[in-house]
């Protein structure tokens with residue numbers, strides 16, 4: 101009997117929570133990853149919107165390595181320079197705020213939820229309900245599952261914490277009704293500027309401004325989850341900046357750590373209620389992750405990578421839509437900058453994912469008929485051309501794809 105494959109060992113050793121693409125990645129540089137059997141793949145998934153600067157970007161590696169050689173971990177009992185500087189720079193890139201540093205998007209949202217609850221106790225006679233939008237995704241902890249409100253993710257884990265109420269997306273009237281409901285007074289509205297996990301659905305700028313106004317009118321906090329949209333990905337440093345609707349709390353993670361686990365809740369003055377002992381995390385703002393985060397911020401700001409994301413995103417959209425002229429079943433592109441959803445005419449997303457891998461690219465099927473693309477912001481024009489050509493070839497091989 102031969103030795104077990106990695107997939108067999110994985111199945112025996114890890115909880116089976118992930119449906120993996122059948123490929124083992126061993127190395128990465130720029131927009132490419134290399135597989136254990138020596139294939140080089142163009143990575144349009146970017147670690148699910150994490151690898152903003154590509155894989156193993158030299159300045160991030162150098163910053164993290166240098167910090168590892170100096171001091172790797174201290175806990176939050178002591179001061180460390182990188183986390184203070186990171187918080188200062190995040191605030192400078194967004195809005196006046198203080199940060200709670202953590203390790204992931206779900207944790208950043210947990211912090212935001214705790215801020216809203218304490219704020220409700222202090223300023224809204226104990227109101228605690230948080231309004232979220234249909235199609236949201238805020239994480240996999242119990243509270244963020246409740247905020248996500250998707251039965252598929254949460255049903256096996258009931259009961260969930262209460263205090264969350266979902267309203268239809270793109271319907272300010274529904275938000276207003278819920279905010280004005282005296283039976284369930286709401287303390288905050290929580291939303292993603294672009295809903296990534298449910299298929300890349302953009303909230304219009306006017307809608308975000310409407311949310312801001314409603315939150316002001318009804319004494320509620322606006323919490324924006326920029327875990328997926330932040331750090332230049334959508335064509336601005338933060339997606340809310342397209343609209344001018346400044347949140348009271350903004351959550352960030354994914355790209356901010358350059359591939360290391362790092363997240364933050366940026367808490368604006370109005371919402372700044374945390375005091376010593378209110379919240380904590382052993383690893384939150386770990387010096388190595390913070391040093392990597394600082395390097396990512398420096399590069400994104402120095403190279404104005406949000407501009408690159410805007411230009412590359414438009415180029416991508418145009419090239420993908422032009423595939424329709426060859427009879428490929430592309431219905432639309434959604435999203436902004438380099439957070440793109442490609443809507444397909446039939447439920448071939450999973451098949452397309454497999455065929456694309458065969459054609460040498462990684463794409464991320466979400467749902468039956470959407471492909472998500474969230475490549476590094478450093479992707480070149482040539483790599484975009486290469487990607488779209490491969491998507492075209494994969495579409496050409498997909499079953500049920502219509503031909504002229």
Ligand SMILES: Cc1ncc(COP(=O)(O)O)c(C=O)c1O
Pocket residue numbers: 148203204205206207209237238239240292296297325326327328353354
């Ligand atoms: C908008 C949004 N919020 C929160 C999360 C959860 O982040 P994490 O997986 O780091 O906990 C995600 C992850 O996909 C996300 O897209």
